[in-house]
Amino acid sequence: MNANKHDKVRHLRPEELEALAMPGGRKLPARSSAHAVECARCLKEAEELRALHSLLQALAPLQPMVGFSDRVMRRVRLPVSWRVRVLETIRAHWVSTTAALAGVVATVGVGFTFIARYPELTPMTVAAFIVERSTALLWGAVMDVGRLVYGTGIVQTAEGIAGQLTLLTAFVAVATVTLVGMASLRIMLSLMDLPTGSRPASAG
């Protein structure tokens, strides 16, 4: 009867056997520990595993020949940091780097000299001058592009299409503006915590 009862008992799983056989393994649950004590089959398996583990653990440590690290280090290319990369680039292209550096120094020097010679030039006037010139340049470019586009006839074609869709376009525009307006009003009212059309007047 005892044997029959024992047959129904679950034997230890491989990881539980490992926990029992290998030192430093995880702790076995109480039920598994109790089973391990009385089950000859599990005990035998754990004992065999323990023996195999000890054998493998006792395998002699192997070592490469003397000078191995030197041989490795001779072939290794370590990642290079950006500072070292910059220095190496400068070293490799010192002529062009020096020329570029001289150009920057000359530009800054000329700029400072110019400003020093004309004391009425403040940073604000210089900035205004730059903005004015940039705007003029940009505007000129836009005008040039416009002239080019008009010359190709794209604008006329677009005007023709728009002429055909005037009614529909006007309706869509009015509808969109109305919807956006209503939505904005609703959001504003909810933010101000004021009653809206859907909220009962007595609420609050």
Add this chain to the structure above:
Amino acid sequence: MSYQERSDQDLVRLCLRSDERAARELVERFQRPVFSLVYRMVRDRELAEDLTQEVFVRTFNNLSRYDRSYKFSSWLFKIAYNLTVDHLRKKQVKTISMHGSPDAVTPERQEATSLTLESREESPAALVEGRELAGYLEDAIAELRPEYRTAILLRHVEGRAYEEISDIMGVPLGTVKTYIFRARRELRDLLEDLRDEDDVT
């Protein structure tokens, strides 16, 4: 703090700043476990040295691609495993012996490629017995399939967790468990067979 006291991750960080001493420390720290694994896979000292060297060179040359959330040693073992398995596939090495490379045809070549095992025993009898046992075991390991061999060595010799072995070998956790279970069973059978053969001779 000396380089020996630094963690693997610290040394990797220094390597990324081109610190050669940090790289050397990592090589010295891991050369034995990596060489042991590679040697037990290929069973040829010269070849194992070349492959181990290649493992470290590839590791450092690709260090900028290393994901630091991953254990450095696992990454190193992964490279070692892939490189060795690639080599075994190319060469189709089947059986191996601890007494030298299977390709060694002359006694000199066998001597050159074999490895002398150290024993921790002291008395001559125990030394002989220990060497014999180690020899049986090395031969038995050599008989295993490369995947079984790697899995059991990583588990029992290197003490790696199942999840780590799964990462290193690039196979699911369940497969690793199966490999280790079968490797143990085969190893036990092989050890018994080898002992029986020796008793007969």
